[in-house]
Amino acid sequence: MGVDLADLVKDVKRKLVLYEVKGKKVSIDGYNALYQFLAAIRQPDGTPLMDSLGRVTSHLSGLFYRTINILEEGIIPIYIFDGKPPEQKREEIERRRKLKEEAEKKLERARTEGRIEEIRKYSQAIIKLSNEMVEESKLLLQAMGIPTIQAPSEGEAEAAYLNSSGFTWASVSQDYDSILFGANRLIRNLTISGKRKLPNKDVYVEIEPEIIETENLLKKLGITREQLIDVAILIGTDYNPDGIKGIGPEKAYKIIKKYGKIEKAIEYGEIPKSLITFDINEIRKLFMNPQVIKPDRELELAEPDEEKIIKILVKDHNFSEDRVKNGIQRLTKAIKELKGLSRQKGLDQWF
Template sequence: MGVDLADLVKDVKRELSFSELKGKKVSIDGYNALYQFLAAIRQPDGTPLMDSHGRITSHLSGLFYRTINILEEGVIPIYVFDGKPPEQKSEELERRRKIKEEAERKLERAKSEGKIEELRKYSQAILRLSNMMVEESKNLLRAMGIPIVQAPSEGEAEAAYLNILGFSWAAASQDYDSILFGAKRLVRNLTITGKRKLPNKDVYIDIKPELIETELLLKKLGITREQLIDISILIGTDYNPDGIKGIGPERALKIIKKYGKIEKAIEYGEISKRDITFNIDEIRSLFLKPQVVKPEETLDLNEPNEKDIVNILVNEHNFSEERVKNGIERLIKAIREAKGASRQTGLDRWF
């Protein structure tokens, strides 16, 4: 879910052209991307793509072809995968589990009643990403020559850390948490760019990458990163999903700008102490000092292993061999060109 900062970033986010991203590395929240592929790549009735053994393959299809598309635009992806979630996230994870269980019941009812639109809706709502799906995604990326990073905890925190250290030009996710974790830049819509159908509507829209620059956002709002974290805590984060009842983004911004921090707002009676059912300092620390790890390598692109790609997609999961081999040809060419663009981008800084 992540924190909902949409109302606060709307005046600073801007459309981002791929030409601006050419030759740049972007650290992508891997779980977020895989969920996007699972949600978007489906049959007309909402069921995901599957192989002959009934195993879901939507995530592999999206990962293979979408990553090639990104590379062909000159963007160098680094996929970052979640580790063990913090204990403070257990409430949010339990909430998501209950939502899926309810969606499963509604899906069965929709099947019995033959309601196609509801089938699509609830099929997407029961999305689950298994450990096996994650591991085969990592194996596919390795075979493709794409750098991956295993985070000790939150993938978004690690993606932001790579950005802070200069391993990437920006972090990429649909959620806004990367900003709270300290990313200098957040790119949204990178893995879902193109024409997309609106949920529950027979309407398609053109989705383009968006850029949010943290320094510009904080300057526009007149606050610090620490204060943005406090605002997020009042709204509700993955570590305190309910936030404070009756406080939305705009009011949270006013409160923190007036009092500076949550404790002062409590001291002056703006917020009732009874409404604080979580540890403020613990949540702040999760954003300011998350569990992250510095990579031991430079996270560069490598030459693809055609045999391994074919084995994973064609032999294991029944993908079309012709389509996959065409994709591999595009992949090899795109990686070589992306490497060249990256070197040129590096050289440009000296002139």
């Protein structure tokens, strides 16, 4: 879910000119991207793509073809995958599980009554990403020559760390949590750009990549990153999903802008102490000092393994062999060009 900072970032976010990322690495929140593929790549009735055995393949299709598109734009993707979630996230995970159960019941009713739009809606709401799907996604990326990292905990925190530490130029996610985790730049819509249907409407809109630069955001708001985390805590994060009742983004911002921190707002009676049912400092620490690891190897592109790609997509999951082979040709060319660009940059430093 992530924290809802949309109202606070609207004046600083801008359209991303892909050329400014050319030749640069970006750290992509892998789970976030896979969920986007599962939600967006659907059949007309709302069900995901499947192979002959009924196994979902939307995530593999999105991962293969969208990653190739990203590479052809001259961008080097590094995919980061979640490890064990913090204990404080248990409530949010349980909430999501219950929502999926409710959506499954509504989906069955919609199917029985033939309500097409509701079938599409609830089919997306019950999206599940199994461990098997994640592991196969990693194998596909490795076969494609794309670097992957297994995070010790939150994938988005690791992606933000790679960015703030200079391993990547930006963090890529749909969630704004990357900013709270310390990313210097957050790119949204990179993995799902293109025409998308609005929920519950027969209307399509063009989704374009956008970028939010943390320094500009904090300067515009006139607060620190830690104060922005306090704003998020008041709104509600994955670690305290309910936040404080009656406090939305604008009100939370005004409170922190005025008092500097949550404790001061409580001290002066702006927020009743009885409404604080969570450990404020513990949540701050999860954002300010998340569990991350330093890469133990160079995050470089490798030569694609055509045989492994064909096994995963064509032999195991019935993808079109012609389409996959065409994709492999594009993939190989894009990686070769990016490696050439990287070598040229290396040589430029000597002249």
